[in-house]
Amino acid sequence: MEMDLKIDSRIKLNNGVDMPLFGLGVYLSSEGDECINAINWALDTGYRSIDTASFYNNETSVGKAVRESSIPREDIFVTTKLWNSDHGYDNTLRAFDKSIKLLGLDQVDLYLVHYPVQDIRKETWKAMERIAESGACRAIGVSNYLTNHLEELLASCNIPPTVNQIELSPYCFQSRMDTVALCRQNNIAVEAYSPLVRTKVFDDPKLVTIAERYSKTPAQILLRWALQENIIIIPKSSNQERIEQNADLFDFQLSTEDMDLLNSFDKNLLVCWDPSITP
Numbered sequence: 001m002e003m004d005l006k007i008d009s010r011i012k013l014n015n016g017v018d019m020p021l022f023g024l025g026v027y028l029s030s031e032g033d034e035c036i037n038a039i040n041w042a043l044d045t046g047y048r049s050i051d052t053a054s055f056y057n058n059e060t061s062v063g064k065a066v067r068e069s070s071i072p073r074e075d076i077f078v079t080t081k082l083w084n085s086d087h088g089y090d091n092t093l094r095a096f097d098k099s100i101k102l103l104g105l106d107q108v109d110l111y112l113v114h115y116p117v118q119d120i121r122k123e124t125w126k127a128m129e130r131i132a133e134s135g136a137c138r139a140i141g142v143s144n145y146l147t148n149h150l151e152e153l154l155a156s157c158n159i160p161p162t163v164n165q166i167e168l169s170p171y172c173f174q175s176r177m178d179t180v181a182l183c184r185q186n187n188i189a190v191e192a193y194s195p196l197v198r199t200k201v202f203d204d205p206k207l208v209t210i211a212e213r214y215s216k217t218p219a220q221i222l223l224r225w226a227l228q229e230n231i232i233i234i235p236k237s238s239n240q241e242r243i244e245q246n247a248d249l250f251d252f253q254l255s256t257e258d259m260d261l262l263n264s265f266d267k268n269l270l271v272c273w274d275p276s277i278t279p
């Protein structure tokens with residue numbers, strides 16, 4: 001099964017939409033040439049999914065690169081997200097309209113609630129459902145939702161989230177297994193942000209040893225691990241060589257022993273948000 005993975009492999013979301021397992025993150029890719037070049041290099045390399053957010057301030061560049069690409073629009077999967085200060089029913093509808101205008105696209109493939117903002121997130125989800133029903137986005141989902149946030153949502157929603165995007169790597173996978181398992185039980189696709197742990201573990205001798213075994217880089221081992229766990233990944237780079245390196249994952253397979261080894265690396269290491277502080 002894993003050997004069949006390809007750069008354009010897709011997984012079927014719970015609403016029937018196909019989403020690429022592999023894509024490019026553009027957080028901290030600045031609006032303008034930096035972001036546009038990154039997307040052009042990625043599309044040339046075979047990436048077919050781009051993960052942005054209103055918070056990243058680069059939706060204009062993402063839309064421009066996608067619209068001006070020779071690759072048909074329907075072959076590129078575009079995700080954007082609702083920022084924390086835009087929660088609430090009316091605000092969410094307005095924020096989505098603004099994102100779609102900045103992107104200059106007729107449709108977004110996936111719209112995510114960026115973070116489970118306390119008290120107001122149920123109202124927000126009602127607007128997300130309305131956006132999904134309008135057809136202006138093909139799928140809706142959440143990000144940074146842990147077990148308690150997901151249970152609350154699943155108990156009250158009409159349309160369940162298709163995706164939950166959370167920080168995941170071998171260094172925080174077992175400690176988040178309750179959330180991952182809940183997603184899997186409910187057919188919610190699991191997507192990893194910061195899958196490279198923002199480079200912070202590249203010199204971990206345990207990881208380096210595995211990388212040497214396959215003549216791959218630590219970055220490639222972390223990404224391949226996620227794919228073999230059926231986790232969607234969106235590694236970020238603005239550098240052409242690293243964009244290519246991060247896509248060079250489809251000519252090798254981690255053994256069961258090395259997957260088990262990677263799954264013993266957990267130390268609850270988070271490099272971004274810790275949503276467990278939000279009730």
Ligand SMILES: NC(=O)c1ccc[n+]([C@@H]2O[C@H](COP(=O)([O-])OP(=O)(O)OC[C@H]3O[C@@H](n4cnc5c(N)ncnc54)[C@H](OP(=O)(O)O)[C@@H]3O)[C@@H](O)[C@H]2O)c1
Binds near residue numbers: 026196237239
């Ligand atoms: N939903 C959320 O709350 C949330 C939070 C964080 C991130 N995200 C999404 O997830 C994406 C990825 O996460 P991230 O940007 O936080 O971190 P990441 O992908 O784990 O790491 C990105 C960092 O690694 C460097 N890098 C990339 N490939 C490399 C390689 N092969 N060798 C050495 N260094 C490499 C990049 O620098 P260069 O650019 O210089 O290569 C950048 O500094 C984001 O861009 C964003 O789309 C979502």
